[in-house]
Amino acid sequence: MQFQASKHPLVAHWLTEARSKETPPKRFRHLVKEITKILIFEASRNLKLSPTSIMTPLEKVDSAPQIATPITLITIMRAGNAMLDAALDVLDWARCGHIGLYRDPSNLKPVEYYFKLPQNIARDEVWLLDPMLATGGSAEASIQKLMELGVKKIKFLCLVAAPEALKKLENLNSVELEIYAAALDRELNAKAYILPGLGDAGDRIYGTIEAH
Ligand code: PRP
Numbered sequence: 371m372q373f374q375a376s377k378h379p380l381v382a383h384w385l386t387e388a389r390s391k392e393t394p395p396k397r398f399r400h401l402v403k404e405i406t407k408i409l410i411f412e413a414s415r416n417l418k419l420s421p422t423s424i425m426t427p428l429e430k431v432d433s434a435p436q437i438a439t440p441i442t443l444i445t446i447m448r449a450g451n452a453m454l455d456a457a458l459d460v461l462d463w464a465r466c467g468h469i470g471l472y473r474d475p476s477n478l479k480p481v482e483y484y485f486k487l488p489q490n491i492a493r494d495e496v497w498l499l500d501p502m503l504a505t506g507g508s509a510e511a512s513i514q515k516l517m518e519l520g521v522k523k524i525k526f527l528c529l530v531a532a533p534e535a536l537k538k539l540e541n542l543n544s545v546e547l548e549i550y551a552a553a554l555d556r557e558l559n560a561k562a563y564i565l566p567g568l569g570d571a572g573d574r575i576y577g578t579i580e581a582h
């Protein structure tokens with residue numbers, strides 16, 4: 371497993387605003403999307419290019435570079451949906467999948483309620499999108515299902531990661547896993563929320579719980 375926390379000043383700046391409890395859902399959603407776009411740029415830095423032939427208005431180019439890797443973007447709902455919109459704006463040729471999971475508050479285990487992926491997913495590089503990597507349970511459950519379907523390479527993009535999640539995901543050996551986060555935070559609290567974190571990402575994106 372490889373982990374990278376963004377060093378981009380814009381990411382740090384926008385994440386500070388997203389963390390603030392004064393930031394309302396409309397602005398929070400916008401920040402999630404802007405940060406996601408930079409994470410997509412960082413995660414795409416090592417994509418392979420292959421030559422293709424095109425005509426410009428002026429002449430033929432025989433070896434114009436084009437990304438060759440087939441990519442499937444997968445949102446872990448519901449919070450990942452805000453990231454998916456932004457990711458698709460950049461990787462507009464990607465296929466998309468949806469995994470519905472929520473964390474049961476009594477035992478913190480992920481409960482699956484939806485699973486819909488493109489056909490022949492094993493041939494694609496999969497980019498999983500979820501703003502929060504807390505215990506790592508939701509990510510681990512998603513990755514395990516993808517491994518069962520033959521996926522070999524996964525990039526996981528998130529806003530905030532906790533050390534506890536990274537420790538858990540380190541044990542997933544039979545998949546090539548790269549994690550791109552806006553920040554690595556300090557720890558989890560007793561209810562497995564990330565500290566300092568940004569609260570419940572889904573509630574903040576969709577305004578389901580009013581700010582106090
Ligand atoms: C949040 C978040 C992750 C999960 C992270 O979703 O979006 O999916 O918690 O926690 P974990 O690493 O401990 O599994 P949540 O379960 O609150 O569902 P929601 O997106 O529907 O709000």
Ligand code: URA
Nearest residue numbers: 504563564569570571
């Ligand atoms: N899920 C969230 O949305 N936030 C956390 O801090 C932990 C899990």
